[in-house]
Amino acid sequence: MKPITPFVHGLNDAAAQAWLAALRQAAPGLDIRFATEIAPAERDRVEVAIVANADPADLAAFPRLKWVQSLWAGVERILRDMPDDAVQIVRLVDPQLGETMAEAVLAWTLFLHRAMPVYGAQQARRVWQQHDLPTAAERRIGVLGLGHLGQKSAERLVRNGFDVLGWSRTARDVPGVTTFSGAEGLSRLAAQADIVVVLLPSTPLTRGLLDARFLAAMKPGASLINFARGDIVVRDDLLAALESRHVDHAVLDVFTTEPLPADDPLWDHRQITVLPHISAPTNRRTASAVVADNIEAYFATGRMPATVSRETGY
Ligand code: NDP
Ligand code: OXD
Secondary structure (H helix, E strand, O other): OOOEEEEEEOOOHHHHHHHHHHHHHHOOOOEEEEHHHOOHHHHHHOOEEEEEOOOHHHHOOOOOOOEEEEOOOOOHHHHHHOOOOOOEEEOOOOHHHHHHHHHHHHHHHHHHHOOHHHHHHHHHOOOOOOOOOOOHHHOEEEEEOOOHHHHHHHHHHHHOOOEEEEEEOOOOOOOOEEEEEHHHHHHHHHHHOOEEEEOOOOOOOOOOOEOHHHHHHOOOOEEEEEOOOHHHEOHHHHHHHHHOOOEEEEEEOOOOOOOOOOOOHHHHOOOEEEOOOOOOOOOHHHHHHHHHHHHHHHHHHOOOOOOOOOOOOO
16 A cells, blocks of 8 residues: 555645645655545555645644655745644755756856846946956855855856855865855855845744854955845845845845835836745745655665754754
């Protein structure tokens, strides 16, 4: 008998159906169903659930649930919704997601490196003016967070010839990257980087981390790319730093409220590029293959994949 694996979600119907089809195709050894299709008598056979924006009350229906596999890489929401550590959380670690994020980091770093905001504004005013172009090697890019996504992004930037710095909680060794850790390391990175790329998880220690103090420590005229979570950057402090031109430009893909409300002034800010949380969209096919491998391996060996730490929040 195939292990019954509920897919518990808060997605719209079309997205839920598309995910269910992709998950079933990737995991023929599992009996994956919407939670509502699992009969009461079957519920105590469930050990693992696949979740995407799940309502914790729906998971409470499975008394022998041991772990949940999230379809997302970020876990701040699921940690908030499931504070009880009786059920372990496995987040999505998909090599394709790393490649997609690395591509986005390179694309938007090049956007800033090649002064696209400046030339875009010039075009609007029909101004023909050329600016000096530093080489990639003369441009220092600081990547905050050297995990699955940060490391691949840093490596991609190195391959493109940039001078790359990286910062993480524990000391990391990434080929070609000058790495830092700890509070002092953050200040040292901030003082040197021309572009800071944020790829940290949202945790009690990182929420509000990029505040007036951090922004003031940044190199004058540097820019910021936030592809992680909106609450890591203090919005009003960033606006003040942009206003004073200490920070030149911010590319923001993530916000404390998403979708960003239509009347939010960030939409019209000339020094801000707004993106609708698209830097690394989850690919249903590759993510489903990762999820299938994790769950099938668990039923074959009894070994759970690496779980999220409730202590560190990631
Ligand atoms: P990982 O957990 O693999 O890596 C997190 C990195 O951040 C690690 O290097 C970790 O340090 C570092 N870190 C965590 N806390 C601190 C701290 N207090 N001080 C310094 N460094 C810290 O996460 P991923 O790389 O997979 O993902 C990062 C985030 O990207 C996700 O949490 C999610 O919010 C966001 N994301 C955004 C997407 C988008 O489309 N915009 C798509 C997917 C994810 P250490 O190495 O020492 O553990
Ligand atoms: C994620 C995201 O966490 O898309 O996977 O932000």
